[in-house]
Amino acid sequence: MASALRGLRRAVARLREIPDRVNQARGDALREWAADLEKTAKDLAPVRKGALRDSIQARVNEGSGKAWVEIKPGKTREYAYYVEKGTSKMEDQPFMGPAAQIHRRTGERAMRRAGRRRLGRW
Structure with missing residues (x-):
């Protein structure tokens, strides 16, 4: 009987960890995706x-579960728009x-990879 209670307590404790592990997996995935997108845009x-x-x-x-890639504010941001879309004097050179x-x-x-890492066998 005592071992069954111990097993139940352990199962409940693991179930309580799931939300934190899912949030960690989401954060891992967002950082990985944003870094890959940034590298490709730079290339x-x-x-x-x-x-x-x-x-x-x-x-x-x-916190919001969002990731994005942007051009830092300043003169370069306007220039990036013209490069991406082109002008009457310059062909477009899309990169973003x-x-x-x-x-x-x-x-x-x-x-999926982050979920397997964070929620796989634990």
Whole structure:
């Protein structure tokens, strides 16, 4: 009887850990996805002096469960728009859109991997 109670207590304790482990897995997946997207955007960005490439940054808000890649505020942000969309004097050289398209599904895979790591055998 005592061993059954001990096993039940252990099972309840493990069940209480699930929400924390799921949140940790979500945070891991968001960071992984954002880092991959940032790297791809930097690889695809046209480089003259490197300011545009260096201004690309990944951001993660684990509280809201959101991750994104952006251009740091400043003059480079406006320039990035013109590079991405083109102007009447310059052809478009998209880099953020294609990077997002490449990583459209990688967030799901990152979540599966993080879930296995955090919720696998514990």
